[in-house]
Amino acid sequence: MTDTDRAAAIADIRAFNRFYTQVIGVLEEGLLASEYSLTEVRVMYELAHRDEVTAADLARDLALDPGYVSRLLARFARRRLIARVASPHDGRSRLIRLSKAGRAVYEQLDRRSSAKIGELIAALDGAGLARLTGAMQTIRATLAPEQRPRDYILRGHCPGDMGWIAHRHGVIYSQEYGWDERFEALVARIAADFVDNFKPHRERCWIAERDGEFLGCVFLVEKDASTAQLRLLLVEPHARGLGLGKRLVDECIQFARVCGYRSIMLWTNSVLHAARHIYERAGFVLEREEKHHSYGAELTGQYWTMTLQPVVPARSTHA
Structure with missing residues (x-):
């Protein structure tokens, strides 16, 4: 690939990023008409789908600064969205889970997210939907081949x-x-x-x-x-x-x-x-x-x- 080709590819990807972030609404002050940011909702998703997770796990797996994760979790704690319990495997570690109130908040955001995507693809026919999802799968497989399942x-x-x-x-x-x-x-x-x-x-x-x-x-x-x-x-x-x-x-x-x-x-x-x-x-x-x-x-x-x-x-x- 020449320097010109690489520069053109970078420009195309940046243009797509600007388009897509606007389409899915992440530029709004609160994601999905809520008071929570994209990162906060992403952390809620992890807590809703994992039984045992620590602050260090979240920072590592989401590639976030540990201090930022600590401040984000402190905010959740003040709003009583999370609970911390001792790890049965290591008494020095504290596992983080969504509280009943936190799960209710997450589920409401999850429904809004599904509804928003549903509106976004409502005009697509079967072929258009297959083309869209296929392109997304191609992007994932190209940029993160280690995440691509290989068993068939x-x-x-x-x-x-x-x-x-x-x-x-x-x-x-x-x-x-x-x-x-x-x-x-x-x-x-x-x-x-x-x-x-x-x-x-x-x-x-x-x-x-x-x-x-x-x-x-x-x-x-x-x-x-x-x-x-x-x-x-x-x-x-x-x-x-x-x-x-x-x-x-x-x-x-x-x-x-x-x-x-x-x-x-x-x-x-x-x-x-x-x-x-x-x-x-x-x-x-x-x-x-x-x-x-x-x-x-x-x-x-x-x-x-x-x-x-x-x-x-x-x-x-x-x-």
Whole structure:
């Protein structure tokens, strides 16, 4: 990144910060039409959701000055919003909890916050809401990758998956590349053909999910007796960076070898840089390109192939 690019990025982020802080009302004298500041409400949130916390814990976890936290808690104590009790693990430590009055104040602020956000997103349709939350998840994953959950499972397809796969392809490719609904229609046809002609011993669909949430997918289908075709690789924006795309492609390659395919082919477009990088690192080779106009865009289609080494059965050690 050049100094010019970095300066432009800083300016964009600062502009977004000014916009967002105004939208959510943190510039007001009291947050959510209350007498409490943003920091005070944030501390109340921590106290409402943690059973055992000390002033030192709050200062450390919220990156606040310990003296400032002490003064803030003293104010809460004067208003009888908190109670302090001895720690059962260390008699020298004092645990801080919301009092009954403090919890009532917090719950009222929590309801106001939810109502305010509800008003903010009221005009958004499903696609707009998904775009908004996806962008927020991307920001979190980019700026704080250590907070990004990394556990997910891979499973086979089940009823309801094909419609969701078509939907998410349509939404994501529209948002990121401007492709129109004809791409979603293509995905729906591919998924329908897969279900109608499914060969369990030669074909497979993998769904990646975490706590029931769809994270991505890929298909491997029979092109001909010796060739498999990799199709519909997709990773949700907020799940990128987990190595999920590589994992899905590796599953396809391993399964193709076990099935006895001699090669795998795939068709993609040159604008899909992240996917192309995964294919290249996995060992696929670009065979040819062709210009085409599809989904409302001028594109360059690419054909990639991989030659597979056959699986050699383990040799028996018995005579």
